Amino acid sequence: MSTLKEKQLIQAEFKKRMDENELLNCMRCGFCLPTCPTYIESGFQESHSPRGRIALMKAVVDGLIEPDEDFERSLNMCLGCRACEPVCPSGVNYGHLLEEARDIINQNKKHSFSAKLVRNTVFKGLFPYQSRMRTMTSLLSIYQQTGIQKIVQKSGMLKLFPESLTTMEKILPKVPNSKEMRQRPDQLEPLGVKKKKVAFFSGCLMDTMFMKTNDATMKLLQIVGCEIVIPKTQTCCGALHAHSGEKNDAKELAKKNISAFEETDVDYIITNAGGCGAFLIDYDHLLKDDPNWSDRAIAFSKKLKDISSILVELDFHKKELSLPSQIITYQDSCHLRNVMKTTAEPRMLLKAIQGSTYIEMKNAESCCGSAGIYNIVESEMSMKILDTKMVNVKEANAKTIVTANPGCLLQMKLGIEREGLTRNMRAVHIVDLLLEAVGENS
Template sequence: MTTTKERETIQWQFKERLSDDELLNCMRCGFCLPSCPTYIESGFQESHSPRGRLAVMKGVVDGFIEPDEDVERSLNMCLGCRACEPVCPSGVNYGHLLEEARDVINQNKKHSLVVRTVRKAVFKGLFPYQNRVQAVTGLLGFYQRFGLQKVAHKSGMMKLFPDSLSTMEKVLPPVPSLKEMKNRPSYLPAKIPVKKRVAFFSGCIMDTMFMRTNDSTMKLLQLAGCDIVIPSNQACCGALHGHSGEKNGAKELAKRNILAFDELDVDYIITNAGGCGAFLMDYDHLLKDEPTWALRGKEFSKKLKDISSVLIELEFDKQMLSLPDQVITYQDSCHLRNVMKTEAEPRLLLTAIQNTEYREMKNADQCCGSAGTYNIVESDMSMKILDSKMKATRATEATTIVTSNPGCLLQMKLGIEREGLSDTLRAVHIADLLLEAAQTSVGEMER
């Protein structure tokens, strides 16, 4: 429960930090409603729509609504997928307003001792330090490789956890060893005559739990003609902080990344995770109160490209790509599509793979329900959204579902496991599938 003083402070900071002009841009037209998964899955509750949340924010700013638990609940129920932004005729920057409002509430709310301890451990003690992320991920690898995972399942220990968490544990990728995670390259040369010199944003979770996908991404860049620089002093993108009301922590990580990439003589900065890429794109907004840093953030963002975009630019889709006969469908990463404006490129690459059939999924542009930690903290709503997504997936009769973001990948694997489809359907990151297609083609030519 928030106290009267806390509510008054929140209300004042809403007025100070949320742009009234931006809030007034919302015309209440309702174009956003069909694009909002929480509005649909909540049974069309206005408070769980972008239009409704903007009205709530405006009500708090004007003093008509108290920033109580219902306001916080409405904002926290949002996935932050930003699917409302491309369809908004007024161009309301909903995502920026949402994160500002969440930060105000979080910074002025008295959390319990347990919550404060967990948040401090995660946001201040873990993610700002890649060596600690490696160490924690290394423990997971130890759990997987040395029989502890089998013991946990045979003993029934996993039944103590919520169904979604225990199922998620089953679909986690095999984690590399701590030695492998620490032995990462800083430079990789192109495999063909050089076309571009790029820097690679390796990320925190992507370069530990999903390290194999990072490796696939860099191999693809080499095959496409890219010299690759991988700065060792880069940091977590800050998305987890930014989406969870830890704006100051996100700013510090943003500055570290700007410094890490600032002096590199490269054409592009490449990402392979839609969520990371979108947050990196917004560094100029995140740092808007510090003009010098905001300008540097804008220059940083100008160089960002998703792996699929640069591969299309370098005509990788014209190379020989082949896979064994299969039906492929694609689930958009919300942030890759809605913020980085990358939707055609992954599809062009997938349709270029020989011996496969591509089938577009109905509502592929709608969120899968992962949204960072959303599928953990808002499990019920997340699973409703996932159920709808799996219904759309089954309708394609696909045998392979492709994603462009680690959270989406785990969520779709979770859906496959929940539906009992693991024998007939797989989920894979686009970088892993494209490398598989390139290597299959080489193998076929050698034979």
């Protein structure tokens, strides 16, 4: 519980740092309400809507309410999916307001010893260091490949944890071992005529836990004629930090990435994770007040492109793509759709696969409930959203659910497991499916 002094500090910082013009841009029209999963799943509580949260932020700025636990709870309940932004007639940058508000609260409240230990371990001690991410993933590899996982599952020990975490343990991908993660390329030549020179943002989780998907991404880029540079000095994008109230750390990570990619002299910087891409493309906003970095951040952001966009640009969808007969559907990555504005390209690629049938899922644009670590810290709401999503998945009668973000991929696998559909349905990242579809034709 925040003390009176902490509340006063938070209120003062809200007055100083929150963009009042942006807060006033909200006309309270309500166009955002039907797009907000937490508003719908909470039984239409105004405090769990974008409009309601903006009103609460403005009330704190004006001194009309205290930034108490209910206020903080309202902000924490938000997925940060930013589905409200494309439908807002005033163009309110809700995501920027949310990040600033969370950062103010986090930097001016006293955390418990355990919370501080976890935050320091995750945000300062783990994600910024790829070598440590590899070590953590290596331990998971040992757990999976030595039989320990089966022993733990049979022992019943997992029943001590929440159901969502127990199920998540079952659907984690088979991760690479330490040797595989150390043998990463820093440059790859195109297969055939060179059409573009690109840099690949390999990410932290993507280049460890989801390394095979990164490999598939680079293979596809080679197939369409890209020379690929993979900067060794790149680091975590900083999205998790910024969304969790660690904005200064996110800025430092952004600067490291900008420096790493400035040296590449490429046409594009390619991403394959919607959450990472959306935050990377927002570096221009993150560093807008830093005179030494603002122009460099703008130049960086202008080069960002999702893997599906460059594949369409270089006519991958015109190749001979085929799969065994099946129904395929697509679950949008919220940030890929709402921030990077990439919606048509993934669908164009999937519709080009011969032998399969593409079916558009009802409300494919709505969040699946993953949202970074939201499905861990706000498990109850996350599972409500996932249950609603799975109703639409089953209506599509799809065998394959395609996603474009690792968090979405795990969440959809979680939904399949919870519904007992593992024998009849799978979830897969779009690049893995496309590599499967191009097969020997590559």
